[in-house]
Amino acid sequence: MTDASQVLDVERVRALFDLRANYNALFGGGYEDDPYPIWADLREQAPVHPGVVHELTGFEGPAFFHGLPYPDRPHFSAFSYAACDSVYRNDKVFASSPVAIELSTDDVSPLNSLLSMGGNQHRRYRSLVQPSFVPARAQWWIKNWIETTVGILIDSFQDRGRAELNVDFCAAIPVLTITGSFGVPVEQALDIREALGDPSKVVEIIRPIVSARRESPEDDLISILVEAEIKDEDGTTHRLTDAEIYSFSVLLLTAGSGTTWKQMGITLAALLQRPEMLQAVRDDRALLRPAIEESLRWMPTDPMFSRWVTEDIDFHGVHVPKGSVLHICLGAANRDPARWERPDDFEITRSPKPSLAFGNGAHICLGMHVARAEMTVGINALLDRLPNLRLDPDAEPPRYIGFYERGATAIPVVFG
Secondary structure: OOOHHHOOOHHHHHHHOOOOOHHHHOOOOOOOOOOHHHHHHHHHHOOEEEOOHHHHHOOOOOOOOOOOOOOOOOEEEEOOHHHHHHHHHOOOOEEOOOOOOOOOOOOOOOOOOHHHOOHHHHHHHHHHHHHHHOHHHHHHHHHHHHHHHHHHHHHHHHHHOEEEHHHHHHHHHHHHHHHHHOOOOHHHHHHHHHHOOOHHHHHHHHHHHHHHHHHOOOOOHHHHHHHOEEEOOOOOEEEOOHHHHHHHHHHHHHHHHHOHHHHHHHHHHHHHOOHHHHHHHHHOHHHHHHHHHHHHHHOOOOOOEEEEEOOOEEEOOEEEOOOOEEEEOHHHHOOOOOOOOOOOOOOOOOOOOOOOOOOOHHHOOOOHHHHHHHHHHHHHHHHHHOOOOEEOOOOOOOOEEOOOOOEEOOOEEEOO
16 A cells, blocks of 8 residues: 555645635635524525625625625625525526636636536536446445545554544545546645646646546546547537646546535534544444535535526515626525524434535536545544544644635544
């Protein structure tokens, strides 16, 4: 098995995955309050409010977020489950992009990608990679990348009797999984993470891999993209251009390395802070899946997304004009008492109901089954290999911070 020192430079990982670092600060990483009581008050007052979520919450806010660089447009925010769910289900009125896009050879940001497409264009492009992300393909991810990564990481700290799980474990699993699936060598995995603020640098890393896979495909995502064929509106079929592959790749690498680690940390922190619940999961692993689903409901790591309004609409008691931006506060929606009893409680035995943690409708998260697989394999392995796993009583306990990207602070544990 690969030596752990080849997998991650711990200090570099800590710098790259600090919620309060420069990259994450753009999304409100420095916010340390609990927004949920304020969101509950807003939801009780009305399902939809004029304004942007962070402003309505009383937070001055980050410098940038999807939808926010449009100060001249009217902004509205939805807080109830019913309102947020209906936004996701109506992509004709609530579009994922302010204008129809065509993939650009110059812009390889995630916004110049599947993320911003709508209608038939979105369905055609999504169908190219969707088969690699369905539940039936989970074992492809687990056997090729997830299990090996999880094993190597636990090897690196098992003999120490203590670890900081948020960085030493949670942060590394998704980035090594998604970069591995792109054929990126282990030693370049953190280069990818560091380059996400400048997607052109990501392209420089994956360009030779794309070229190599065009010559000789392998069993990875780049090969799937290289060999994929798409049918245009006029019925003609073509393979993806390099620009299209780069846009796909930047989106998948950004999403794959940037969210699951925070959600896994939230799940672990919530369980470790409730030792009886953690023991119940240890004793009955069938409880792990509902624990993960409850974490997704209780504190989704990305609690807000935005949509652009394509026509005038009277929406849950508010007139929303064409050209507006509507923000979906799914964090508030996931704690709507109209849908869940005692919604502020973290309770893994509650009756299962789908939440909006992965969105809904046409743009439901492409990688949600991979994310679930990473969390399931990772937490199961911790419980298998680290006896008497518990929070370090001599260290500061984890807290939940961040606004548009929420996550746990350090998760110091001892075991053995």
